[in-house]
Amino acid sequence: xxxxxxxxxxxxxxxxxxxxxxxxxxxxxxxxxxxxxxxxxxxxxxxxxxxxxxxxxxxxxxxxxxxxxxxxxxxxxxxxxxxxxxxxxxxxxxxxxxxxxxxxxxxxxxxxxxxxxxxxxxxx
Numbered sequence: 001x002x003x004x005x006x007x008x009x010x011x012x013x014x015x016x017x018x019x020x021x022x023x024x025x026x027x028x029x030x031x032x033x034x035x036x037x038x039x040x041x042x043x044x045x046x047x048x049x050x051x052x053x054x055x056x057x058x059x060x061x062x063x064x065x066x067x068x069x070x071x072x073x074x075x076x077x078x079x080x081x082x083x084x085x086x087x088x089x090x091x092x093x094x095x096x097x098x099x100x101x102x103x104x105x106x107x108x109x110x111x112x113x114x115x116x117x118x119x120x121x122x123x124x
Contacts, residue, residue: 002027002113004095009118016122017083022095022115024076031113033098033105034071034078038091038120045094047106051078058105063089085122092117 008020020036035050035058050058051071059067068081078095096111104110 002097002099004097004113004115006093006095006115006118009093009120011121011123012085014086014122014124016085017081018085018120019082020080020093020095020118020120022078022080024097024113027076029099030073031097031099032101033110035096035098035105035111036069036078036080037094037096037108037111038089039094039117040091045108046091047108048093049080050098050105052105060106082120085120087122087124090120090122092119 003025004022006022012018033050033052036048037045038048039045047060049069051069057069066084071078094117095115097113098111102110
């Protein structure tokens with residue numbers, strides 16, 4: 001059974017940087033894409049970034065230029081480097097996998113394996 005484990009969340013101040021990591025265990029096959037989403041109470045899970053491979057990367061407009069996603073398919077990992085964090089970035093961040101080809105890489109509908117989430121809190 002595939003499991004995704006996130007790490008690296010925490011409490012930081014506005015303008016700080018933070019790096020989230022996610023490692024997949026329990027699978028021996030390659031997946032179509034890995035990504036990051038975030039969610040705050042009462043809101044839908046929001047797309048942050050995704051990586052099909054090291055060069056095919058997608059970002060939401062709200063994080064473009066501040067966040068960088070990197071995927072290592074050989075190690076089954078995906079990281080999210082976050083710079084210039086803002087209070088509105090506060091959320092639970094989830095790692096996700098799209099195991100099959102999908103047009104919905106910027107939507108939770110395209111992903112079928114999820115981690116438990118890690119809290120990121122940015123104080124002003």
